[in-house]
Amino acid sequence: MGEQLWCVVGARESFARAIQAAKWSGFACSLSADETREGDAVRAGLSRSAAEVLAVIGDLDLADDDRCRFVLQLLEHEAAHQGQLIRYLYGLRLPIPTGWQARYALT
Numbered sequence: 001m002g003e004q005l006w007c008v009v010g011a012r013e014s015f016a017r018a019i020q021a022a023k024w025s026g027f028a029c030s031l032s033a034d035e036t037r038e039g040d041a042v043r044a045g046l047s048r049s050a051a052e053v054l055a056v057i058g059d060l061d062l063a064d065d066d067r068c069r070f071v072l073q074l075l076e077h078e079a080a081h082q083g084q085l086i087r088y089l090y091g092l093r094l095p096i097p098t099g100w101q102a103r104y105a106l107t
Contacts (some may be wrong), residue, residue: 001088002036005046008081012049015074016056022066 010029018024030048035041053074060067086106089096101107 001085002042004081004084004088005042006031006033006036008078009042009045009049011074011077012053015070015077016049016052018070019053019056019060019067019074022064024070 006029009031010027013030014025014027029045031041031045035045057071060071062068082100086096086100086104088094096106
């Protein structure tokens with residue numbers, strides 16, 4: 001599951017740069033392979049990358065189609081990973097977060 005979250009963090013960081021610059025400059029993730037096995041590092045990466053995205057989209061001009069397209073692509077990416085993570089949780093018989101259970105009728 002750490003590798004899934006590595007991809008989420010990297011996509012957030014990469015799309016934040018793309019939204020800011022209005023052009024894609026490639027994928028990069030600040031988490032190392034070793035850090036994907038460290039819960040604190042992954043949690044910090046998720047929090048940091050979420051803050052980066054929120055800061056960038058807070059200043060977004062909704063008339064800018066290129067930047068808005070990157071926001072939608074990031075949303076699609078996040079949704080895909082959430083579905084994959086839910087499958088992992090079911091497959092590994094791990095508890096599903098209460099908020100997800102209620103929101104997506106996963107009880």
